[in-house]
Amino acid sequence: MTLSYVLLQNLRRNRLRTGLTAVAFALPMAVFVLALSLVVGFVKTSAALEQELRLGVHHRVSLTNFLPDGHRRKIEELDPQRTRLRAVCGMRWFGGRVPGTQQTLQSLAADADTLPIVYSDIGLTEAEITEWQRERRAAIVAGGVARQYGWKVGDRVVLESTIPPYRQLEFRLIRIWDESPFPMTFYFRRDYLLDAFEREGQVGTGCSIFWVKCVDAAALRSLQQEIDALFANTPDETRSEDENAFVAGFVQAVGDLPSLAQAMATVVVIIVALVAGNTMMMSFRERIRELAVFKALGFSARRVFLIVLSESVLLALLGSALGILPIVAGLTLIPPDHLRWGAFSPPELSWLAVLGSLSIGLIVGIAAGFWPAWQALRLRTTDALRRVA
Amino acid sequence: MSAADIELVDLHKHYRKGRIDIPALDGLSLTIDAGSFVAIMGPSGSGKSTLLHLIGGLDSADSGIIRVGEYRLDRMSERQLTAWRSRHVGFIFQMYHLVPVLTAAQNVELPLLLFRMPARERRKRVATALEVVGLADRMDHRPNQLSGGQEQRVAIARAIVTDPDVILADEPTGDLDARTSQEILQLLSLLNAEFGKTIVMVTHDPRAAAFGQRILHLDKGVLDRDERNPARPAAAAHAH
Numbered sequence: 001m002t003l004s005y006v007l008l009q010n011l012r013r014n015r016l017r018t019g020l021t022a023v024a025f026a027l028p029m030a031v032f033v034l035a036l037s038l039v040v041g042f043v044k045t046s047a048a049l050e051q052e053l054r055l056g057v058h059h060r061v062s063l064t065n066f067l068p069d070g071h072r073r074k075i076e077e078l079d080p081q082r083t084r085l086r087a088v089c090g091m092r093w094f095g096g097r098v099p100g101t102q103q104t105l106q107s108l109a110a111d112a113d114t115l116p117i118v119y120s121d122i123g124l125t126e127a128e129i130t131e132w133q134r135e136r137r138a139a140i141v142a143g144g145v146a147r148q149y150g151w152k153v154g155d156r157v158v159l160e161s162t163i164p165p166y167r168q169l170e171f172r173l174i175r176i177w178d179e180s181p182f183p184m185t186f187y188f189r190r191d192y193l194l195d196a197f198e199r200e201g202q203v204g205t206g207c208s209i210f211w212v213k214c215v216d217a218a219a220l221r222s223l224q225q226e227i228d229a230l231f232a233n234t235p236d237e238t239r240s241e242d243e244n245a246f247v248a249g250f251v252q253a254v255g256d257l258p259s260l261a262q263a264m265a266t267v268v269v270i271i272v273a274l275v276a277g278n279t280m281m282m283s284f285r286e287r288i289r290e291l292a293v294f295k296a297l298g299f300s301a302r303r304v305f306l307i308v309l310s311e312s313v314l315l316a317l318l319g320s321a322l323g324i325l326p327i328v329a330g331l332t333l334i335p336p337d338h339l340r341w342g343a344f345s346p347p348e349l350s351w352l353a354v355l356g357s358l359s360i361g362l363i364v365g366i367a368a369g370f371w372p373a374w375q376a377l378r379l380r381t382t383d384a385l386r387r388v389a
Numbered sequence: 390m391s392a393a394d395i396e397l398v399d400l401h402k403h404y405r406k407g408r409i410d411i412p413a414l415d416g417l418s419l420t421i422d423a424g425s426f427v428a429i430m431g432p433s434g435s436g437k438s439t440l441l442h443l444i445g446g447l448d449s450a451d452s453g454i455i456r457v458g459e460y461r462l463d464r465m466s467e468r469q470l471t472a473w474r475s476r477h478v479g480f481i482f483q484m485y486h487l488v489p490v491l492t493a494a495q496n497v498e499l500p501l502l503l504f505r506m507p508a509r510e511r512r513k514r515v516a517t518a519l520e521v522v523g524l525a526d527r528m529d530h531r532p533n534q535l536s537g538g539q540e541q542r543v544a545i546a547r548a549i550v551t552d553p554d555v556i557l558a559d560e561p562t563g564d565l566d567a568r569t570s571q572e573i574l575q576l577l578s579l580l581n582a583e584f585g586k587t588i589v590m591v592t593h594d595p596r597a598a599a600f601g602q603r604i605l606h607l608d609k610g611v612l613d614r615d616e617r618n619p620a621r622p623a624a625a626a627h628a629h
Contacts, residue, residue: 001491001495001508001511002502006488006491006499009488009490012490013489289486294499295471296447296480297480297499297500297503298471298475298476298503299471301467301471381448382439382442382448385442385447
């Protein structure tokens with residue numbers, strides 16, 4: 001037998017209370033690690049996007065307001081020599097879904113001529129570019145969508161609009177983009193969408209956003225100001241953002257995750273410290289005579305202090321591990337596509353978050369156990385024994 | 390097998406309750422010979438438990454000399470007293486105070502965790518101690534699987550497992566029925582007679598005190614009477 005064994009056995013003393021306290025640690029720790037893993041996934045995506053030097057130009061009022069097609073030409077004329085701007089690609093939100101399903105894909109109708117340039121990170125081959133420009137129904141889909149619906153290159157697929165008149169469009173897949181940071185993306189040609197509108201006697205012009213591919217970061221910053229200045233005081237004023245900021249804004253519209261995670265961490269520490277502190281204090285009070293006997297047997301005050309403190313730390317770490325382990329297992333074993341949540345990138349396991357959670361568990365364990373341990377240290381053996389004898 | 394004599398000279402101990410000064414021991418002097426069995430009696434507040442705690446190094450006196458064997462407890466720091474207790478004193482309490490989540494053997498082993506001792510040697514000592522108290526067949530039982538008498542036997546085994554010089558018992562039969570009390574007292578007598586342990590026992594019960602070779606009566610912090618028990622072989626003992 002060792003003192004560690006005695007500590008572990010002590011946790012079994014009141015199993016319900018130990019269990020509930022461990023769960024009180026486990027749940028917030030699990031949410032904390034998950035939230036930070038979401039942030040890590042998002043940050044990683046943002047970092048990748050930043051390198052793509054894309055400037056998103058959308059209506060100043062809202063993304064749902066279309067900008068005139070003519071904005072593309074006006075933007076291109078800002079740099080006719082193409083020293084700062086490589087290409088401009090207009091996109092229009094379609095938001096279709098596979099008929100019979102409820103999940104809206106991030107489907108966008110894009111300018112056929114410039115998509116391969118602006119989205120060079122898709123890595124289309126020469127043959128794929130030729131195919132994209134030859135086939136009006138061509139579509140490029142992210143790996144997540146393809147895996148979810150079992151699609152492969154060459155398949156003919158149908159998307160149905162989620163708004164009246166719920167038009168259906170048929171596409172032919174020419175490329176599965178596995179590395180897409182947004183696993184539910186679906187690109188197709190805007191002229192194909194325009195044809196569909198025209199067939200129904202409707203006007204389908206206008207873009208939700210223009211993506212401007214810049215040559216470097218300095219060009220991106222200067223064009224950002226020039227574009228917004230160009231359309232200032234017009235009926236269709238713009239707001240230009242780099243892609244990273246654009247996605248961040250989009251995600252923050254759903255919820256400011258980094259701030260949420262930070263707030264959560266603070267709340268976790270306070271609540272769990274209170275719960276654990278209460279448990280440890282109750283445990284100490286119940287065992288005050290037993291601890292006095294430990295002292296009488298020759299256990300030093302320091303050793304008794306460490307026993308009580310270690311018990312609290314052990315409980316905190318066990319509870320934290322209980323919450324963290326399923327998240328670690330889930331994020332390690334489950335394919336990222338299955339973990340996607342709304343517009344967010346799939347969470348990516350953050351070992352820093354795991355370490356951080358365990359550190360929080362350790363700190364909370366020490367904080368919660370310190371006062372009872374201090375009381376045990378100062379416990380006058382004779383006074384405690386007199387309560388009985 | 391070891392035993393120690395005890396010498397107390399002009400012991401004073403006061404407690405404060407708010408502004409009131411309560412004398413617990415008021416100039417008590419006493420000598421207890423090594424290997425004797427002494428019972429201490431007296432009304433509540435007479436200083437019995439205080440005396441026991443001072444002899445056991447659990448508390449310190451305001452003034453006076455406390456010597457147990459070759460050790461002057463009144464000159465020791467709290468840290469030194471703690472170390473001394475672990476090797477030289479065994480305590481037995483009225484309510485046994487066993488750790489409920491540990492087995493009988495593990496409870497007995499607890500004080501040995503303070504020693505640098507191989508696990509095998511620890512197990513051997515635990516087995517011997519439990520055999521002495523007649524619980525060799527209950528080693529793996531938890532306290533809630535034992536009767537009150539058996540729990541007290543485990544507590545006695547815990548007190549003797551370190552082979553202390555002195556065993557201090559505070560109302561060891563206070564929570565037991567008459568028959569079990571007799572068994573426990575016989576066990577203490579055995580430890581005294583067979584193993585030569587110096588035993589100091591505080592009790593309210595004259596039948597329990599009758600097991601002592603010497604019965605000391607305390608009152609208001611001083612020695613009121615010092616009786617030798619003719620029914621028990623007298624050990625050399627005297628009060629100043």
